Amino acid sequence: MYSLSLINYFELSAFLLSVLVYTNLKATPLRPFPLFLGFIILTELAAKYTRVPLSQPDTRLNVLSTTVGFIFYAYIFKGYLRHPFFKRMVSAFMVVYPLLVGVDLLLLQGFTLQHSYTQSLGAVCMIFFCCCFFYELLLNPVEEQLRRDPMFWISTGILFFYLGSLSYNLLFSFLAKFAAGEGGKLFQSINNNLILMLYSCFIIAFLCKRSLRKSSLQS
Amino acid sequence: MQKESSEIVITVVAVTITLLLLGALMVSFLYLYRKRYRRHLGEKEQLRLSYERELLKAQLEIQEQTFRNISQEIHDNIGQMLSLAKLNLSTMDLDQPVLLEQKIGDTKRLVGQAIHDLRSLSHGLNTDYVADLGLARAIGHELETVKRSGGYETELITEGTIYPIDNQSELIIFRITQESLNNIVKHAVCQRIVIHLLYQPEKLVVSIRDNGKGFDLTPLSHDFIASFGLGIKNMHNRARLIGAGFLISSTINEGTCVTITVPVGRMPI
Numbered sequence: 001m002y003s004l005s006l007i008n009y010f011e012l013s014a015f016l017l018s019v020l021v022y023t024n025l026k027a028t029p030l031r032p033f034p035l036f037l038g039f040i041i042l043t044e045l046a047a048k049y050t051r052v053p054l055s056q057p058d059t060r061l062n063v064l065s066t067t068v069g070f071i072f073y074a075y076i077f078k079g080y081l082r083h084p085f086f087k088r089m090v091s092a093f094m095v096v097y098p099l100l101v102g103v104d105l106l107l108l109q110g111f112t113l114q115h116s117y118t119q120s121l122g123a124v125c126m127i128f129f130c131c132c133f134f135y136e137l138l139l140n141p142v143e144e145q146l147r148r149d150p151m152f153w154i155s156t157g158i159l160f161f162y163l164g165s166l167s168y169n170l171l172f173s174f175l176a177k178f179a180a181g182e183g184g185k186l187f188q189s190i191n192n193n194l195i196l197m198l199y200s201c202f203i204i205a206f207l208c209k210r211s212l213r214k215s216s217l218q219s
Numbered sequence: 220m221q222k223e224s225s226e227i228v229i230t231v232v233a234v235t236i237t238l239l240l241l242g243a244l245m246v247s248f249l250y251l252y253r254k255r256y257r258r259h260l261g262e263k264e265q266l267r268l269s270y271e272r273e274l275l276k277a278q279l280e281i282q283e284q285t286f287r288n289i290s291q292e293i294h295d296n297i298g299q300m301l302s303l304a305k306l307n308l309s310t311m312d313l314d315q316p317v318l319l320e321q322k323i324g325d326t327k328r329l330v331g332q333a334i335h336d337l338r339s340l341s342h343g344l345n346t347d348y349v350a351d352l353g354l355a356r357a358i359g360h361e362l363e364t365v366k367r368s369g370g371y372e373t374e375l376i377t378e379g380t381i382y383p384i385d386n387q388s389e390l391i392i393f394r395i396t397q398e399s400l401n402n403i404v405k406h407a408v409c410q411r412i413v414i415h416l417l418y419q420p421e422k423l424v425v426s427i428r429d430n431g432k433g434f435d436l437t438p439l440s441h442d443f444i445a446s447f448g449l450g451i452k453n454m455h456n457r458a459r460l461i462g463a464g465f466l467i468s469s470t471i472n473e474g475t476c477v478t479i480t481v482p483v484g485r486m487p488i
Binding site for chain 2: 131134137138145159160164166171
């Protein structure tokens with residue numbers, strides 16, 4: 001009844017790895033990653049255990065975790081993006097987004113439904129920030145291997161996760177009404193796979209940090 | 220209704236897959252681009268290292284050549300003159316004033332000549348000498364020295380407005396010229412040496428011509444006679460280092476001409 005899912009194991013692995021490589025994360029914008037992953041695990045578990053007695057998912061926890069997630073990813077992008085214009089846009093997002101979620105909850109979708117409007121907006125913004133980051137990577141003259149860059153993996157995970165979930169988030173209300181049965185299961189399955197992919201990318205990113213430490217010790 | 224909802228689901232899934240494919244395409248493009256970029260940087264670095272290695276090799280060769288020249292000059296020329304001077308001093312007879320005066324005069328001349336030759340040698344070896352004097356004047360001085368050694372008629376022709384080129388290139392051109400003059404003195408058996416400096420806006424052409432016995436250039440194209448063309452190959456390599464062209468032409472009994480063409484305002488590699 002209270003067994004952990006595959007996603008939970010991936011989240012836990014990512015969390016443990018982030019704690020293990022924390023000394024290497026300390027000097028980078030990825031510093032709060034263990035804290036964020038710890039928070040995600042706690043909300044996931046809380047959602048799991050409250051869902052059983054309530055027989056339905058607690059949307060408040062979902063709203064909280066997704067909003068914190070967007071703000072956290074934006075914070076990381078702000079740390080890695082170089083162009084002042086991009087940085088300003090990310091800062092603006094970090095300020096405006098929680099306000100928009102508040103408006104959505106209070107005036108539009110309420111506390112019982114998924115905040116799909118602001119979730120879609122957040123997803124579009126995340127995709128845009130990923131593109132900005134990749135654009136800067138393209139122009140970056142630094143000679144370093146991309147596959148050893150943790151932020152490349154984190155951005156790739158974020159990009160795929162939000163690209164994959166964008167279409168059904170945009171049509172969430174419509175799909176909930178007309179294609180809730182088999183369609184709902186299919187989207188849940190897609191979403192689960194995207195989450196696995198996201199956390200796999202995080203795990204690879206932390207492994208990169210670990211191997212970086214090894215190579216610096218060897219040299 | 221059931222059919223419609225299925226169509227909607229299929230459409231949303233198709234859009235999702237398309238978006239994911241687009242994302243994969245973007246990430247792959249970025250990855251491949253950066254990989255190619257890194258490879259390009261690696262190749263550039265390799266070229267730079269290889270250029271530096273060549274430069275170091277050429278510098279070592281120049282140094283070796285210089286040591287050989289010093290040794291030869293001291294042994295064959297200055298050493299001989301000082302030995303003669305010593306011989307004069309040790310065979311002086313105070314009872315024969317006329318002969319004594321003649322020997323003192325000879326000794327003074329020999330010591331003076333030795334001092335002069337030492338000074339020329341010192342000037343010729345000093346790398347700042349070329350930079351301070353400028354290429355044209357430094358070559359002029361070298362020609363003067365060759366002329367004074369006797370038996371040669373020399374001429375320096377300068378065409379166009381003289382402009383400075385970078386010190387490294389000037390020094391390498393000067394060393395090639397020195398090497399050519401050495402070869403002429405050693406092997407050419409000539410009467411006349413002409414150096415032509417043609418300053419054009421886009422290039423500097425230096426040609427060193429003699430009217431000596433000339434030689435057959437054919438063996439130079441065969442690697443098995445390595446020692447024969449070593450000096451010429453060294454000159455060729457040095458010219459290549461500064462991005463200059465090197466050409467040698469020779470006709471038996473008519474003479475030899477070495478031409479160095481230096482493009483101006485274009486650094487090698």
